[in-house]
Structures are given as C-alpha cells and as structure tokens.
Amino acid sequence: MTERRLFVYWTGFTVILALLIVAPLVLPEFWRRFLTEILIWGLLAMSSDILIGYAGMVSFGHSAFFGLGMYGAAAALLTTNPPNLWLALLYGLLIAAATAAFVAYFSTRLRDIYFAITTLIFSQIFYVIIFTSTSLTGGENGLNFRRPALAIPHLFSIRFTPAVLHWFVLAIVVLSYLLLRRITQSPFGMVLQSIRENEARTRAIGYAVERYKIVAVMLSGVFAGLAGVLYAIQNQFAAPDFVFFVVSGEVVIYNVIGGIGTLVGPILGAAFFLLLREAFSRFFTEFYLIPLGMIFIAIVIFLPGGLLGFARRWLNR
Amino acid sequence: MGIPLDQLLIQTINGIVTGMILALVASGLTLIFGIMDVVNFAHGELFMLGAYVGVLTLAATGNFWIALVVSTLVIALLGAFIYLTTLRPLIGRDPLTTILATFGVSLVLQNYALWQFGPVARKIQEPITGHFQLFYLDYPYYRLAIAALAAAIIGGLWLFLKFGTYGIWIRATTQDRVMAQAMGIPVPWVLTAVFAIGSGMAAASGVLFGPLVGVNSQMGTSWVLRAFIVVVVGGMGSLSGSIAAAIFISLLEAYASLWVSPAQAVIVSFVVLILTLLFRPTGLFVPTPK
Numbered sequence: 001m002t003e004r005r006l007f008v009y010w011t012g013f014t015v016i017l018a019l020l021i022v023a024p025l026v027l028p029e030f031w032r033r034f035l036t037e038i039l040i041w042g043l044l045a046m047s048s049d050i051l052i053g054y055a056g057m058v059s060f061g062h063s064a065f066f067g068l069g070m071y072g073a074a075a076a077l078l079t080t081n082p083p084n085l086w087l088a089l090l091y092g093l094l095i096a097a098a099t100a101a102f103v104a105y106f107s108t109r110l111r112d113i114y115f116a117i118t119t120l121i122f123s124q125i126f127y128v129i130i131f132t133s134t135s136l137t138g139g140e141n142g143l144n145f146r147r148p149a150l151a152i153p154h155l156f157s158i159r160f161t162p163a164v165l166h167w168f169v170l171a172i173v174v175l176s177y178l179l180l181r182r183i184t185q186s187p188f189g190m191v192l193q194s195i196r197e198n199e200a201r202t203r204a205i206g207y208a209v210e211r212y213k214i215v216a217v218m219l220s221g222v223f224a225g226l227a228g229v230l231y232a233i234q235n236q237f238a239a240p241d242f243v244f245f246v247v248s249g250e251v252v253i254y255n256v257i258g259g260i261g262t263l264v265g266p267i268l269g270a271a272f273f274l275l276l277r278e279a280f281s282r283f284f285t286e287f288y289l290i291p292l293g294m295i296f297i298a299i300v301i302f303l304p305g306g307l308l309g310f311a312r313r314w315l316n317r
Numbered sequence: 318m319g320i321p322l323d324q325l326l327i328q329t330i331n332g333i334v335t336g337m338i339l340a341l342v343a344s345g346l347t348l349i350f351g352i353m354d355v356v357n358f359a360h361g362e363l364f365m366l367g368a369y370v371g372v373l374t375l376a377a378t379g380n381f382w383i384a385l386v387v388s389t390l391v392i393a394l395l396g397a398f399i400y401l402t403t404l405r406p407l408i409g410r411d412p413l414t415t416i417l418a419t420f421g422v423s424l425v426l427q428n429y430a431l432w433q434f435g436p437v438a439r440k441i442q443e444p445i446t447g448h449f450q451l452f453y454l455d456y457p458y459y460r461l462a463i464a465a466l467a468a469a470i471i472g473g474l475w476l477f478l479k480f481g482t483y484g485i486w487i488r489a490t491t492q493d494r495v496m497a498q499a500m501g502i503p504v505p506w507v508l509t510a511v512f513a514i515g516s517g518m519a520a521a522s523g524v525l526f527g528p529l530v531g532v533n534s535q536m537g538t539s540w541v542l543r544a545f546i547v548v549v550v551g552g553m554g555s556l557s558g559s560i561a562a563a564i565f566i567s568l569l570e571a572y573a574s575l576w577v578s579p580a581q582a583v584i585v586s587f588v589v590l591i592l593t594l595l596f597r598p599t600g601l602f603v604p605t606p607k
Contacts, residue, residue, distance in 0.1 A: 058413050110594055113356050113412055117545055118594055124542060125587045132581050245542075249420050256417055287432045293425035300418045301406045 020170055024163040036166045038274055039173045040230045042267030045254035046180060047223030052252065053261030054184055055216045056196030057111075060248045061103060061119030064126045065221040067243030069096040069228025071130065074143045074238040083148035089229055096225020097218060099126070104217035108210055111199070120245050127243040142239030145232075160233070169230050173267075176223055180263055183219070192216055253296055259306030268307060323452040324575060330451070332571030334460045336564035337467035341522040342540055343547040343559045344471055345515035351554015352491045352511050354412045355404055358419040360519055361541025362426035367392045367520025368532040369430060372439045381444035385524045389517040396516025397509050404512070405505070423537070430534040438531025441524070463525050470521060471560060474514070478556070487511055491554065539583075546590045552600020561602040565589075 020039075024032045044066055051057045072095035073088040080087055107118040130137045137143065150168060151157035158164060183189050191212050194202045203209045232238055241247075250273070258269025276295065280288035303310045342364055349357050367388045374384035403418045445462050448455040478484035489497040490507045498504045523532075530536070543566070551562030566586045573582035593601050 058416070060416075106591055106595060110598070113416065114549070114594060114598070116413065116416060117356075117549060118591065121542075121546070121587050121590055125584055128580060128584055128587075132578065249424075252417065252420070287428050289424045289428040290432065293421045293428070296424075297403050297418055297421040300414055300421065301403065304410070304414075 017174060021167065024166040029162065032162055032166060034274070034278070036162075036169050036234060038267075038271045039166075039169050040227050040234065041251075041254065041270040041274065043173045043176055043230065044224055044227035045251050045258070045266030045270050046177065046263050047220050047227065048251050049255055049260060049263055049266045050180065050184070050192075050216060050220040050223075052255050053263075053265075054189060054196065055192040055213065057108075057213065057216070058116045058252065059119045059217070059220070060116045060245060060252065061107075061121075061123035062220075062224050062251045063243050063245060063247035064103065064119075064123035065096045065100055065224035066228040066231070066247065066251075067130070067238070067240070068099045068126065069093065069225025070232040070238040070242060071137065071143070071228075072096065072225065073229040073232040074145055077145040077148060077232075078143065083146050085148040085150060085233070088148060088233065089226075092225050092229035092232070093222055096228065097222050100218045100221025100225075101214070103221070104214040108213040108217060120248065123243060123245050123248055127240060127245070130243055131240045137238075137240070140240060142237050142241075144237045147233060147236050165234060169234070172226065172230060176226065177263060177267075180223065184263065188212070188215075255306075257296065257299055257306055259308030259310075262306075262308050265306055265308040272307060325572075327451060327454060327456075328571040328575060329568065330456070330460075332568035333564060334464045335571070336567030337464040338522050338526050339540075339543060339547060339567055340560040340563035341467040341470060341525070342519055343544040343551070343563050344474060344556055345518035345522075346541075346544045347548045347551065347554055347556060347559045348474075348487075348511055348518075349515040350548055352487060353404075353508055355415040355512075356412065356419065356545075357512075357515070358416060358541065359399065359422040359426060360419075360515070360544060361537025361539075362423045362430070363392055363396060363516045363519040363537075364523040364526075364540050365430060365532070365534060365537035366395070366426060367523030368441070368527045368536065369434055369439070369523075370520065371524035371527055372441055372532055375441060381442070381524075384441075385521060388524045389521045392520030393513040393517030397513040399516075400509050400512035405509075423541075427534055427537065434534065436533070438533040440531055441527035443528040459528060463529075466525060467522065470518065471556075474518070475556065483507070483510060543583075543586060546586050550590055550593045550601050552603035555600060555603045558600050558602040562600075565601075 020035070023035055027035065044062065047065075048059055048062045051059045069092040072092035075095075076088040076091035077083040103119060103122045107115055107122065110118055131139060133139070147160055149157050149159055150164060160168070184192075191202065191207050194205075194207075195209055195212060199209060228242070231242075254269035254273055255266045256269070257272055258267065259265030273292070276292055277288050280291050284290060299306065305313070342360070346357060346360050349355050349360075370388040370391050371384045374387045375381060378384065378387075399422055403422060404415060407414050407418060443457065443459045445457075445459045447458040449458060450456075476484075478488060486497070486502045486507050487510070489500070489502055490504055490511075494504060497507075523536075547559055547563045547566060550566065551558035551560070566589060569585050569589065570579075570582045573585040
C-alpha cells in the first residue's frame with residue numbers, strides 16, 4: 001500500500017472505532033444491543049472469510065464451530081460458581097478448535113463443492129448429536145446460564161452492563177480483526193491465497209498444501225468459536241438452532257453481500273443483512289426472508305465483489 | 318441383543334419404500350448436478366412446493382392422479398423459470414456461485430410456502446386405501462404402490478434418456494458441451510429442460526410422499542440433505558449409482574433405527590457419505606475409473 005492509502009486506511013479505522021466506542025453512550029437500549037449483535041455476527045462472518053475469501057474454500061459448516069463454542073462456554077459457566085468469564089472463553093475456544101481440527105482432517109482432502117458439502121454434513125452431525133443428547137445439552141430447549149462478571153482476580157471486578165458488554169465485544173472483535181489482517185498479510189496468508197489461485201502450482205513449488213488448509217480451517221474455527229462464546233455471554237443461552245446449517249448459510253450470505261477476501265466486508269455484510277432484516281420484519285413480519293433472499297440472489301448475480309467491491313469500483317470511476 | 322426376524326423384514330420393506338422416493342428425488346438432483354455442475358440447494362423446496370400444489374389440485378379436482386400430473390408440470394415450469402432467471406446468468410462462473418444462488422432461492426421459496434400455506438401441516442388423502450397383514454402390522458398397499466410408481470417414473474426417465482431425441486441431446490451435452498453446441502444441439506434449451514425435468518421429478522416425489530406424512534414448509538430441508546448424500550455416494554451424475562445409493566442408505570437408516578431413535582439414525586448416512594468421500598470419492602456404485 002502506498003503511504004497515502006495507508007493514511008486513509010488508518011484514519012478511516014480510527015474514525016469508525018471511535019464511533020463504535022461512543023455508540024453505546026448515545027444509542028437507545030434496543031439499538032445498542034443490536035449493534036453488539038452485529039459485531040458478534042460480523043466476527044463470525046470474518047472468521048469464515050479466511051476460508052472463503054483467502055483460501056478459496058467455501059465452508060457451509062461454520063455453524064458447528066460457532067455453536068460448539070457456545071456450548072463450550074455454557075459448560076464452563078454452568079459448572080463453575082461464580083461463573084468465570086475466562087474459563088468460558090478457554091472452554092469455548094478449546095472445543096471449537098478441537099471440532100475444527102476434526103472437521104479439517106477429513107474435509108480438507110476435498111475441494112470446491114465437495115468441501116462445502118462435507119463441512120455442511122459435519123455441522124449436521126454435530127446438530128443431530130446436540131439435539132438428541134438431551135441430558136447433556138438440554139436438547140431442543142438448549143441451556144440457560146448466568147452471565148459472568150468481567151473480572152481479573154485480586155485486581156478488579158465489574159458487572160457486565162450493556163455498555164461494558166458492548167465495549168468488551170468491540171475490543172475482542174477489533175483485536176481479532178487486527179490479528180486476522182496481520183495473518184492474511186503474513187507469508188502464511190500469502191500461501192493461502194496462492195492455494196486459492198492455483199492449488200497444483202502451490203504444491204509444485206513445495207508447500208504442504210494439506211497442512212496449510214488444515215491450519216486455515218482451525219484458525220477460522222477458533223475465531224468462529226470466539227464469536228460463539230461472545231454470543232453465549234450476551235444472550236445467556238445456548239440452543240441447537242445455532243448449530244443448524246441455515247446459520248452457516250447466513251454466514252456465507254454475509255460474506256457474499258459484503259465482499260469476500262476483505263475481512264471488513266463480511267462485517268459490513270452482516271450489518272447490511274441484519275439491518276434489512278430489522279426493516280423488512282416490520283412490514284413482512286416473519287417472512288422477511290422473501291425480499292431478503294431476492295436481494296441476496298441479485299447480489300450474487302450482479303455484484304460478484306459484494307457491496308465493498310461495488311463501492312470500490314464506484315469510487316475509482 | 319437379538320432382533321426378531323419380522324422386525325428386520327418390516328424395516329427392509331420400509332427401507333426400500335423410502336429408498337425409492339429418495340431415488341426419485343435424487344435422480345432429478347443428479348441429472349442437474351451431473352449435467353450442469355449446478356448444486357441445487359432449492360431442490361428440497363421444489364419437492365415441498367410440489368406436495369403443496371398436489372394438495373391444492375387434490376382439493377380442487379378430488380383426483381390424486383390428476384394432482385400428481387398437474388403438480389409435476391407446474392413445478393417443472395417453475396424450475397424452468399428459476400433456471401432462466403437465476404442460474405443462466407451464472408453460466409461460466411465458479412460452480413460455487415450456484416450453491417449461493419440456489420440457497421437464496423430456497424430461502425425465498427420456503428418462506429413463501431410458510432406465508433402462503435401457514436405453519437399447520439396439510440394432509441394428502443391416500444389414493445389406495447387397502448391394507449394387508451404383515452406379521453403384526455396392517456401394512457398399507459399404498460406404500461408398495463409408491464415404490465412401484467417411483468420405479469416406473471425413473472424407468473421412464475431412463476428410456477427417455479436412452480431413446481428420446483431430447484434425451485440423446487442431454488447425454489451429448491453431458492459428455493461435451495462445446496462439441497454438442499457445434500453439432501447444432503440447442504444447448505441452452507437442453508439445460509433449461511434438464512432443470513425443468515429435475516424439478517418435475519422432485520414435485521412428483523413430493524406428491525407421492527405427501528400421504529405418508531403431513532405436508533409442511535420445512536419438509537424439503539431434510540430431503541435435500543439426504544438427496545445430496547445419495548448423489549455424492551452414488552457417484553456424480555450417475556443415475557443407476559444414485560438409485561443404488563438411495564436404497565442402500567435408506568436400508569442402513571431403517572436398520573439403524575432398530576437400535577437408536579430415527580433422529581440419530583440419520584448420522585449413519587452422514588458417516589457413509591464421509592467415508593465415501595475419503596476412500597472412494599468417485600462414488601460407491603460406479604465402476605472404478607481408469
């Protein structure tokens with residue numbers, strides 16, 4: 001990037017960050033909650049962008065990592081008293097990472113639509129297991145738990161008011177974004193992009209493509225699990241619905257709407273989708289997916305770069 | 318743990334009956350998948366809408382067979398419309414975009430059905446009501462009739478592909494799209510026809526299956542997943558492979574549900590799919606490619 005573009009980028013970043021920090025102080029309760037939710041779904045979408053946009057592997061199984069991260073957090077919050085935030089994060093990330101390693105081991109041997117179908121089937125396996133092991137997971141009803149306090153032992157402990165929760169989520173999402181951005185610009189990220197462009201050639205150069213793919217899926221799964229933990233903390237419940245493959249489909253929709261391979265695009269896509277859903281559900285009640293689905297189809301056909309790609313082309317004109 | 322022989326036999330018959338319906342759904346999907354490289358996520362929704370059109374026609378005419386034919390034709394037209402509006406612009410792009418587009422279509426159709434027909438399940442009256450004694454069960458003749466009808470429809474499709482002019486065009490397009498075009502085959506229309514035929518078959522299976530369970534807007538989801546499994550396990554685009562895989566998987570699920578709940582029996586077919594992809598990605602029921 002040139003000096004000037006870097007400057008524009010970091011200015012934009014700071015302005016948006018400042019707006020997001022101030023937002024909970026000025027927004028009414030409903031919209032504050034809504035914004036936090038957008039950030040969480042945005043993190044989930046961003047995590048799958050590593051696969052879709054950078055490695056060129058469309059995962060239809062991100063609901064599994066998201067949902068298991070949620071159930072991992074639930075396990076920690078239900079077994080410790082008082083509930084411990086850091087333990088919830090640890091459990092959620094570990095379970096999501098283990099799930100991702102398991103799924104990656106099998107699914108990365110396949111490419112394109114076969115990868116998509118395999119990840120989808122894996123997420124359905126986890127869905128069925130969670131849905132039917134009622135004694136452990138609460139089955140269809142899911143699990144309810146208390147929200148932990150934001151605490152570091154012997155230092156401080158504050159309760160999660162909506163504003164504190166928003167800042168906590170914002171901090172994690174921003175750190176994840178910076179980390180993922182750094183990763184995509186690292187040599188590892190470059191190899192992923194070269195796998196996307198030409199897998200055979202990448203292998204011929206001497207990269208262990210399979211290992212890179214496995215690590216990519218795990219990385220993506222861990223961040224999806226992180227989003228799951230945040231969602232669990234915000235809503236204080238875990239339900240099998242979040243493991244169902246339709247959630248994965250929505251994540252892919254966020255990516256495509258916002259623009260894949262950009263990291264910010266998916267967050268933008270999530271915001272756009274959720275805002276439109278909010279608007280449409282006022283007119284169409286629960287049938288908001290009819291107009292939303294049509295908009296999505298139109299974007300797939302007419303805007304292959306998503307909203308961000310469209311904005312870029314329009315600005316450069 | 319001993320399983321009585323009669324239960325085993327009943328599950329075998331059940332497995333074959335569901336297997337034939339699944340084969341009917343999957344053969345439409347495999348046609349679309351194998352020939353056009355389109356992963357049709359909306360296939361389950363076409364199945365579901367087919368069942369609904371069947372319900373409406375049945376209410377209007379009172380005749381199940383008319384309902385079957387009308388529903389097949391209506392959904393075939395709908396399929397052609399979907400193909401022309403959403404999939405045709407995507408020709409030449411990454412096949413993955415077809416997953417996205419058809420996923421969007423399935424969201425729209427599923428919610429349309431929910432909006433139009435409500436959440437309460439509708440019932441289709443069985444056209445054949447007799448029963449016969451199967452061990453301790455009154456087994457309805459209709460279930461056997463479904464299997465026979467599904468077999469007849471698939472047989473008809475096979476004859477059409479083998480001897481019909483359009484069928485030959487379809488096979489030529491599968492083998493080499495560019496060459497087929499060069500020989501004067503109207504490839505765009507062949508592709509539209511394939512999508513319409515596949516959709517019509519999904520609708521027919523929806524109407525046939527309707528009497529066994531209620532018709533509701535969610536019924537397509539579980540079927541499209543199973544149909545995908547069948548298509549992959551049977552080998553891409555192989556009609557006979559899909560049929561064999563459909564019966565194989567349905568039998569496995571039927572036997573598995575002797576031990577675990579039907580909800581968990583689904584996992585068996587998931588595992589079969591994953592093992593197939595790992596060890597024989599070309600499909601279980603096709604000859605080894607050289």
